[in-house]
Amino acid sequence: MPTVGIIAEYNPLHNGHVHHFLEAKRLSGAERAVVVMSGPFTQRGEPALISKRARTEMALMMGADLVLELPVGYALQPAEWFAYGAVALLEASGVVDSLIFGSEAGSLDELLPLSRLLADESGSLKAELRRRLALGEPFPAAYSAAAAQAFRREAEGAPETDAALPVLAWEAAESALRGPNNSLGLHYLIALRRLGSGIKPLTVPRLGAGFHDPAAPGATIASATAIRALLQEGASPADYMPGYALDILKREQAAGRGPLSWDSFKSPLLHLxxxxxxxELSLLLGVDEGLEHRLAKVIAGLDVFTVSGLLAGLKSKRYTYTRLQRMLAHILLGHSKDENTSGKLAQGPGYIRVLGFRSSGRELLKEMKQKASLPVVLSPSRLQHPQLSRDIQAASVYAAAFASPDRGELYGDYLKPPVMI
Structure with a gap:
């Protein structure tokens, strides 16, 4: 039975996600859907708005058959390793036939040839990337420019009969890479090639507002960023979320389990x-280039400590908010550089953690247990693995920020079964 894979964060789940989900089923012809979802912390280095269990419930209510957790060691990484970890999970499941992602391009015509070139990371690409980073360019911009230049050199040097390089101007490649969804989608394609996966990639055009656009009155689709901004302002996101997702969000808010933001963690972070x-700070992931000293200097200059104030003081042309937020998350969770080398990340996730499933997903789960190339984990107490230990720790640290965390919330990974609908 055809099964489509989706990589998401649902932070929170909104109407744009519903559109993407329905298009994923339509374009792939799949009858079942497997979602790989970030846990308590997201790829941009932010604490999730509400817990992974609540967001899993949203995904299952939308129609996902099975929800898997992306280990926090991959969820808090730049696009390359975030994508690699998520795609590796879908590949290891043994049940996924296709992967669909949203993009500004809306087609694979520009992204596929780029992925073929970049999967091998040529020497010229690495050298240009190092040069741009040394000049202080943030990684996303440096990578996009280096990748476009590598494509240009390859295209100019290739014979006209080379079928591996379709006609695509390097200017078009550079333009495509500027789109954040295009860039992440490219890394999904690269991961598929590096893993030698037979999963078929598909893409659907991103609709409505861009990532940084505010919610527009009268519209029905807004970005998750805009919805989180509305919640911070005390406004309702009802126009932009399906009713079941809004109800879950309201329930979590009433129970004191959200919405959380970085300032929900300011006390433990400041203590650390x-x-x-x-x-000691310099041994932690993301604390590079003297940032351990810059942190102390900025904190000393703040009249009142807030995480938003700390980030504003640290922000520079060289350090994007995303990079700095990831660094703070690694500090909060104690993620060392030694635990997260490229060599260790390249080994991929060590297990498949099931966060939840629908009744329709029971057969899919049974099939996955038979076909998966990694242990399928429904109860963390049944497996000892360093990545899983970090996932459990991250969930406990996250729950400690609730208004009145109880034992079931702090140790929910051990005490609560997967979400079932």
């Missing part, structure tokens, strides 16, 4: 930043 000497 003040109690750890710079030489």
């Amino acid at each position: 930043l003040l109690s750890r000497p710079p030489e």
